[in-house]
Amino acid sequence: MPQPAVIAPAVIAVAGAAKAFGAVRALDGVDFAIRSGECVGLVGHNGAGKSTLVNVLNGGLTPDRGEIVAAGEARATYDVAVARGVGIRCVFQELSLCPNLTVAENVRVLREGSGGFGWRNRAAATVRESLDRIFPGHGISGHAGLGGLSIAQRQMVEIAIAFLDVGAPPRLVILDEPTSSLDARRGRELIAHVRRFCAGGGAVVFISHILSEVLEISDRVVVMKDGRVAADRPTAGLDARGLVSAMGSVARERAARRAQPARSGTPLLTHGSLAAWPGEIVGLAGLAGHGQSEALAALYLAASSGWRTGRDPRAAFVAGDRQVDGVFPLWSILWNTTTTVLPDMTRSGGFVDRAAEAAFGAEWRERLAIRAPGMDVPIVSLSGGNQQKALFARALGSRAPVVLMDDPMRGVDIGTKQDVYARIRTEADGGRTFLWYSTETDEVCLCDRVYVFREGKVAATLGGDEVTEENIIAASFGGGHA
Amino acid sequence: MKPDSLRVLIPALSFAVLLAAVFWLQPRAMSYLGLNLLFNLAVPIALATIAQMLVIAVNDLDLSIGTFVSFVACVTATFLNDSPVLGLAIFAAAIATYALVGVLIHLRELPSIVVSLGMSFVWGGLAVLILPAPGGSAPPWIRALMTAKPPLLPMAIVASLVIAAVAHLIVMRSSFGTALRGVGGNARSVERAGWSVLKLRAATYALAGLFGVLAGVSLVGLTTAADANIALRYTLLSIAGVILGGGEFTGGRVSAIGAVIGALTLTLASSFLTFLRLSPDWQIGAQGAILIVVLAIRLVLNRQERRG
Numbered sequence: 001m002p003q004p005a006v007i008a009p010a011v012i013a014v015a016g017a018a019k020a021f022g023a024v025r026a027l028d029g030v031d032f033a034i035r036s037g038e039c040v041g042l043v044g045h046n047g048a049g050k051s052t053l054v055n056v057l058n059g060g061l062t063p064d065r066g067e068i069v070a071a072g073e074a075r076a077t078y079d080v081a082v083a084r085g086v087g088i089r090c091v092f093q094e095l096s097l098c099p100n101l102t103v104a105e106n107v108r109v110l111r112e113g114s115g116g117f118g119w120r121n122r123a124a125a126t127v128r129e130s131l132d133r134i135f136p137g138h139g140i141s142g143h144a145g146l147g148g149l150s151i152a153q154r155q156m157v158e159i160a161i162a163f164l165d166v167g168a169p170p171r172l173v174i175l176d177e178p179t180s181s182l183d184a185r186r187g188r189e190l191i192a193h194v195r196r197f198c199a200g201g202g203a204v205v206f207i208s209h210i211l212s213e214v215l216e217i218s219d220r221v222v223v224m225k226d227g228r229v230a231a232d233r234p235t236a237g238l239d240a241r242g243l244v245s246a247m248g249s250v251a252r253e254r255a256a257r258r259a260q261p262a263r264s265g266t267p268l269l270t271h272g273s274l275a276a277w278p279g280e281i282v283g284l285a286g287l288a289g290h291g292q293s294e295a296l297a298a299l300y301l302a303a304s305s306g307w308r309t310g311r312d313p314r315a316a317f318v319a320g321d322r323q324v325d326g327v328f329p330l331w332s333i334l335w336n337t338t339t340t341v342l343p344d345m346t347r348s349g350g351f352v353d354r355a356a357e358a359a360f361g362a363e364w365r366e367r368l369a370i371r372a373p374g375m376d377v378p379i380v381s382l383s384g385g386n387q388q389k390a391l392f393a394r395a396l397g398s399r400a401p402v403v404l405m406d407d408p409m410r411g412v413d414i415g416t417k418q419d420v421y422a423r424i425r426t427e428a429d430g431g432r433t434f435l436w437y438s439t440e441t442d443e444v445c446l447c448d449r450v451y452v453f454r455e456g457k458v459a460a461t462l463g464g465d466e467v468t469e470e471n472i473i474a475a476s477f478g479g480g481h482a
Numbered sequence: 483m484k485p486d487s488l489r490v491l492i493p494a495l496s497f498a499v500l501l502a503a504v505f506w507l508q509p510r511a512m513s514y515l516g517l518n519l520l521f522n523l524a525v526p527i528a529l530a531t532i533a534q535m536l537v538i539a540v541n542d543l544d545l546s547i548g549t550f551v552s553f554v555a556c557v558t559a560t561f562l563n564d565s566p567v568l569g570l571a572i573f574a575a576a577i578a579t580y581a582l583v584g585v586l587i588h589l590r591e592l593p594s595i596v597v598s599l600g601m602s603f604v605w606g607g608l609a610v611l612i613l614p615a616p617g618g619s620a621p622p623w624i625r626a627l628m629t630a631k632p633p634l635l636p637m638a639i640v641a642s643l644v645i646a647a648v649a650h651l652i653v654m655r656s657s658f659g660t661a662l663r664g665v666g667g668n669a670r671s672v673e674r675a676g677w678s679v680l681k682l683r684a685a686t687y688a689l690a691g692l693f694g695v696l697a698g699v700s701l702v703g704l705t706t707a708a709d710a711n712i713a714l715r716y717t718l719l720s721i722a723g724v725i726l727g728g729g730e731f732t733g734g735r736v737s738a739i740g741a742v743i744g745a746l747t748l749t750l751a752s753s754f755l756t757f758l759r760l761s762p763d764w765q766i767g768a769q770g771a772i773l774i775v776v777l778a779i780r781l782v783l784n785r786q787e788r789r790g
Contacts, residue, residue, distance in 0.1 A: 058674075080674060081676050084676060092674075096670065096671040097668065098664045098667030098671060098672070099667055099668070099733070100663055100666065100667035100733050100734040100735045101660060101667060101734075105660045105664070106664075108657055108660050108661075109660055109671070109675060109677075110671070110675045111677070115657040120655070
């Protein structure tokens with residue numbers, strides 16, 4: 001009888017996983033497997049589906065389609081409890097501990113370690129031991145309140161908890177941008193620990209935007225793009241350049257670049273090394289959460305708030321996160337669009353000129369083709385795309401010479417996007433300035449000049465024909481030269 | 483450890499200052515009998531404050547606790563006195579209702595302020611139905627318990643210590659209490675760790691209902707009779723007690739010991755003003771002023787700590 005080849009069993013394998021959020025296909029048929037002793041690097045640009053895949057692996061999301069085999073068994077139901085049962089742990093990108101609890105209490109809340117009398121001291125001792133092992137000289141007490149720790153220390157605690165050797169022992173640890181808030185030394189210590197963990201039979205999925213780190217730590221790199229696995233190769237023989245080209249798209253037709261507006265005199269506004277001249281469409285790019293929204297907010301607040309703002313608005317803002325800082329959910333579409341222009345429609349005595357307001361609404365409904373039964377229906381009755389058009393009308397309708405846009409196309413359908421792109425070009429030709437943060441590279445490529453952000457600062461400035469997907473990805477990952 | 487101890491230290495200090503002022507104004511209060519008189523009515527307030535603290539720990543607010551305690555007081559002075567089994571059954575149903583309110587708030591993602599404000603009218607209405615006019619009488623056992631004279635320390639102090647210890651064990655030391663505060667701190671992470679936030683919230687509300695029941699029963703033990711409006715001010719007193727005791731409205735930052743101290747401080751503040759011979763017309767305003775001063779001190783200290 002022939003002996004079967006000895007192959008380490010997959011800790012978890014998903015086949016044909018698909019998950020859609022509304023019209024967005026976050027995962028579009030993904031096959032992914034990881035074996036004991038393996039460290040897999042997972043890379044991809046914004047919205048490539050990395051986070052969705054991570055959430056499927058840790059049981060937080062149930063895919064619409066696809067099979068999951070964990071610890072050698074096909075799982076019909078796969079949720080957080082099952083994932084924990086087979087030893088899958090996860091360190092999330094955003095810190096996911098409770099800041100009001102102590103380190104030991106967080107261990108308990110994360111269900112690592114047992115309850116019962118004296119659990120507090122046991123939890124503190126085990127987490128200390130884990131911290132000592134991974135980050136020697138960390139100086140964190142197990143009874144310290146988490147709120148009093150620095151971001152880096154919190155990240156270290158979260159990593160230490162994920163590698164805790166209690167309960168179901170960890171067999172796969174998913175690290176989502178674990179080094180983003182650690183300094184170089186702690187980052188090295190983590191990489192060393194991941195190596196030891198894998199050598200001892202553990203498996204790690206390592207997600208990072210620092211490609212040199214991914215190349216150093218992983219045995220295999222999986223590149224995701226548009227909800228699919230674009231490449232799955234052994235790390236040996238790969239370099240940062242190869243990864244960047246795998247993440248980008250193959251040559252794609254694109255609209256002719258519009259003529260560069262003539263720059264004259266001083267810029268209309270500046271923020272650090274960022275500057276914008278009249279009539280320009282300036283793009284802010286880079287990975288999500290690297291300071292683009294903060295830069296826009298700082299620019300807008302500098303131009304709008306204060307006691308002595310005059311009657312002439314200096315900037316208008318289009319929110320991307322509609323529910324948080326965009327719509328007034330109880331108001332009609334009309335009221336939502338006219339908030340920026342009310343001072344212009346105020347008659348003597350401080351009353352709103354209703355007729356002028358209605359005329360404004362009718363005009364912008366026409367211009368942006370807002371599909372609604374009437375402008376006085378509640379804004380929340382509209383689809384997301386049409387709500388966003390109302391927010392565009394609010395900004396474009398004002399007399400402000402600068403329009404700041406904070407990833408305004410989130411969840412907007414393609415038809416609306418084309419309408420708005422055309423509108424933005426027309427307005428820019430008319431001399432208006434646009435600052436446009438977008439997580440979609442296609443949109444950034446429409447801009448005249450692009451600032452790529454990394455870690456809160458402008459990492460690269462691309463102008464004219466340099467604005468290509470490949471250049472933007474290379475600058476936002478900074479893998480080659482970081 | 484440090485922010486937590488500071489959380490209790492400031493309320494304890496302001497309590498001590500106020501107590502010293504009362505003793506200075508009225509040295510006779512510094513006796514077994516005097517202390518009991520000073521803090522008698524603090525016991526039900528402390529229990530209601532613990533109930534409020536539980537709800538605040540999960541980032542909610544209970545505006546119905548005052549009418550709920552009134553309702554419980556009415557049941558205690560009537561049903562619990564006449565047929566204890568029926569009385570206890572009513573309490574069990576009331577606690578179950580509290581848990582259901584928690585479930586409703588969680589499932590429908592309703593603002594707890596609105597739901598509990600609505601419930602306050604329900605409890606208030608039920609209280610009026612049970613006791614349209616002040617009356618009823620306290621069951622003898624609760625009367626005996628509340629007026630007992632233990633050696634060394636008066637009953638009011640002993641009861642406060644017991645309440646603080648029990649609440650501290652449940653909320654600050656047990657696994658359940660830790661998860662409960664975790665819901666207030668980062669509900670998503672608690673959910674991702676495999677806890678049922680629905681069950682946690684239901685249990686929190688049920689526990690709050692239990693403490694509300696204890697508050698109503700102990701109140702009748704002191705007053706011997708009940709009235710449908712007997713505890714209306716408990717809603718605001720309990721919220722003030724939690725905040726005065728170092729708790730915060732959001733983020734699951736609460737302290738059980740602090741909450742009891744907060745309730746004692748509020749009771750003491752009104753005695754202090756009486757000893758000052760301040761006219762009752764001015765007392766509520768002056769009580770508010772004391773609250774603002776204490777909270778302002780805390781704010782300043784917190785800021786300095788953050789800077790340092």
